[in-house]
Amino acid sequence: LTKWAIEQVTVSQVFGIVDMYQDLDRSNSDQNRIERKLSQLEARAAETLSRVKRAFYSGDAEVTITRTHLFDLRKFLFIMHYRSPLLHERLTDSPEEYSANDRDALLFYMRTNVLDVTIDYEGEWLKTILQRAYPPDARWFYMNVTAYFLAFCTPSASFEEFLLTQNAYSILERINDGPDSKWTATHLLSPLTPDLIMVCRLGFMPHNSPSGLHPFESFMWEVTKASHTYCLKETLLEALPVSNAGNSYTTIVNGVVVPLLDSSTRRPEKDQFFFPFHQLPTKYVQRINSVILEQTHSIAMVVYRSEKALQQALLAY
Secondary structure (H helix, E strand, O other): OOOOOOOOOOHHHHHOOOOOOOOOOOOOOOOOHHHHHHHHHHHHHHHHHHHHHHHHHOOOOEEEEEHHHHHHHHHHHHHHHOOOHHHHHHHOOOOOOOOOOOHHHHHHHHOOOOOOOOOOOOOHHHHHHHHHOOHHHHHHHHHHHHOEEEEEEEEOOOOOOOOEEOOOOOEEEEEEOOOOOOEEEEEEEEEEEOOEEEEEEEOOOOOOOOOOOOHHHHHHHHHHHHOOOOOOOOOOOOOOOOOOOEEOOEEEEOOEEEEOOOOOOOOHHHOEEEEEEEEEOHHHHHHHHHHHHHOOOOOOOEEOOOHHHHHHHHHHO
């Protein structure tokens, strides 16, 4: 976008960031300690995503992911949010140069030890993070892994595609009351390939799950919309035809979720989740692309596979 030119590129070279997590404090003898920890997480997430893509391109209707691998994937998506150009630019200043409005609070937490928390299935890890991590990040992480459900989506039409941008893992659809005002993120959009996108959807929004929407979920969604000054009758992706993943420990009987296994014998780390590949009609493919294009103002590049698909996305936008 900065060159106003069309170029043929390799995605990994265009979007790669060297020494992304390097500690800029020269007095620290181990400047790459965070890089090493996160590289292990990224390797595990990459293995899961490779399995997802293999299942998709093999023509499978769904992909199975264990709870352990799903935890890794959700943590990976949270970390990738901070790879966006906007946050990367903001957070790569030295402590002395950092000048955002949360400077004092952030520097205080930077001086404390890095948390090393193991996820336990009883949920104690969440309490630790909320109590000891930097509060805005802690709250966002908590929301990221508990308030949204994950879905994999693909265009139903073969000639359509999802656009890929430099902020591909930090694209939010949200209800926004204006600059520096209240907002609610309804969707987190993370394109994997032109044919496949990960959508994290706010859990109490309408969905197509077999159990249907619980009355309390409907109530919470209406309260959320009513709490905003500027909210359309229906958000852009409110009726997105997606559903929760199925799992190995419950079933649906007459629209009610029923446990399959006795809690005394169930091992949560062995739980499996069955994610269908949701085929989206043109209307929602292009609405997703419109959300992506709306957030290109702070980046330098949009990547596409076919000119026809790009043209269609731009016309729809």
